[in-house]
Amino acid sequence: MSASKKTAAADDPKDRFIKIGIIGGGQLARMLALSGHPLGINFVTLEPAADACAAAVAEHVIGDYDDRGKLEEFASKVDVVTYEFENVPAESVKYLSEKKLPVYPPPQALAVSRDRLKEKTLFRELGIPTPNFSAVGNIEDLKTAVETIGLPAVLKSRTLGYDGKGQAVIKSKNEIENAWERVGKVDCILEGFIAFTREISVIAVRSREGEIRYYPVSENTHKNGILHVAIHSPNDPLQSLAEDYGRRLLEHLDYVGVLALELFVVDGATLMANEIAPRVHNTGHWTIEGAATSQFENHIRAVAGLPLGGTTVPNSCAMVNFIGEIPPAASVLEIKGAHFHDYGKFAKSGRKLGHATICRNTRNDVIAGVDEILALSDIS
Ligand SMILES: Nc1ncnc2c1ncn2[C@@H]1O[C@H](COP(=O)(O)OP(=O)(O)OP(=O)(O)O)[C@@H](O)[C@H]1O
Ligand SMILES: [Mg+2]
Known part of the structure; x- marks a missing residue:
């Protein structure tokens, strides 16, 4: 049942609260639940690991994503289902839908985003520029694709x-042979392979009624293939083009919730969807700290059938990921305008353990703040 259909005058406050089920129990599920609690929304997570980091802030069902018994238990506890990763088994989503549980974002968005071939084909169909690509099923296909696409090129598993x-x-x-093995x-x-000048992403949210709001684009840098720093880019010259591409996808997929579109900037003016x-x-x-309403709260609002919140960003801000190691909270919080997030996960090489956000008056001040955060650990 959507939140709007329940009466605010119910005797028992529990009757006002809806329960959102989240498939996956990592840091995204944790931040979704944290953003929804003030709205009186309760959360149930489903994931195999008993020590999932979202379990601290949600009722946690321990189970494989395709375990029918566990899915049944999960389904019996919630009003609506969302997910924090794109590799949710299609059969599980079908099963939940058969239980008459709404699943947002819709299953067609999952089907497209979990398969890079379908995803890039959809970009093409919607007139969104994307790198040239070819499907590869064996080494002979790969050799032919190298002739067609040219080098350098990137070989990526479809799923x-x-x-x-x-x-x-x-x-x-x-x-070629080595890449196929790897x-x-x-x-x-x-x-x-795109010799991009910048990498940006646009995050958009669409309500059940079809209203769309966009955040200012983020400028992103990666380290060893993992996102490292994301900086809010106010008045970006490519904002409206990025929004236009985002809108085409959201409307085509009849989308509900938050969607992120990763883009390469080529020659300063062209966007190519990644x-x-x-x-x-x-x-x-x-x-979370930078915008009027965070992406997490807006996703929850959309999924729960509530009105969307503002997406304006009054100051400048940026985020630094803590990967493999995390500095002490105090050392981050001593930095002016910094906020600290520790996901409560065991440290492991290459694992995202937390992040810091920095909000300051100007973009230059924010960039200086990012350097201060990077100086705290070996991750720079
Ligand atoms: N065709 C390309 N040309 C140049 N660089 C690329 C290309 N594809 C990917 N990259 C680089 O590798 C990064 C990761 O690629 P991609 O987003 O496809 O993979 P991913 O495993 O889904 O990563 P993530 O989980 O960080 O989104 C990109 O953000 C970009 O920096
Ligand atoms: Mg990516």
Whole structure:
């Protein structure tokens, strides 16, 4: 039941609260739940790990994503379902839909975003520029694709890639066999390597009624294939073009919730779509302290059928990911305008353990603040 259908005058406050089920229990689920609690929304997470970091702020069902018994238990506890990652099994979503549970964003967004071939094909259909690409199913296909696409190129597994995993850059023909081995001899796409000048992302949210709001774009830098720094880019000259591409996707997919579109900026004026994420996104973490309403709260509002919140960003802000190690809270909080987030996860090389946001009056001040945060650990 949507929040708007329940009466605010119910005797028991529990009757006013809706329960949102989140598939996945990582930091995105945790930040979604944290943003929804003030609205009187309760959360149930489903994921196999007992120590999932969202379990601290939600009722946690421990189970595999395709375990029918666990899905049944999860479904029985919630009014509406969302997810924090794109590799949710299609069968599980179908099962939940058969239980008459709304699933947002809609299953067609999952189907597109989990398969890079479908995703890039949709960009093309919607007139959104994207790198040249070819489907690759075996080594012979790969050799043919290299002839068509040219080098350098990037071989990417069609499914299950994240944080740059399942990818290999091919610079010369003698690297073809090795790239095929490294990516695991699975169904892939080969795409042209783009000599971009900047990487940006636009985060948009669409309500159940079809209203769309956009955040100012984020300028992103990666380290070892993992997002490292995201800086809010006010009045970006490519804002309206990025919004236009975002709108085409949201409307085509009849989308509800937050969607992130990652884009390469080429020659300063052209945008090429890299990928979409049908969920809240790491490049939007600075919206927690930086925007009128965070991406997390706006996703929850959309999923719960509530009015969307403002997306303006009054100051300048940026986010730094803590990957593999995390500095003490006190050292971050001593920095002017800094906010600290620790996801409560065990440290492991390459793992996102937390992030810091920095909000200051000007972009130059924010960039100086990013350097202060980077100086706290070896991650710079
Ligand atoms: N065709 C390309 N040309 C140049 N650089 C690329 C290309 N594809 C990917 N990259 C670089 O690798 C990064 C990761 O690629 P991509 O977003 O496709 O993978 P991912 O595993 O989904 O990563 P993430 O989880 O960080 O979004 C990109 O943000 C970009 O910096
Ligand atoms: Mg990406």
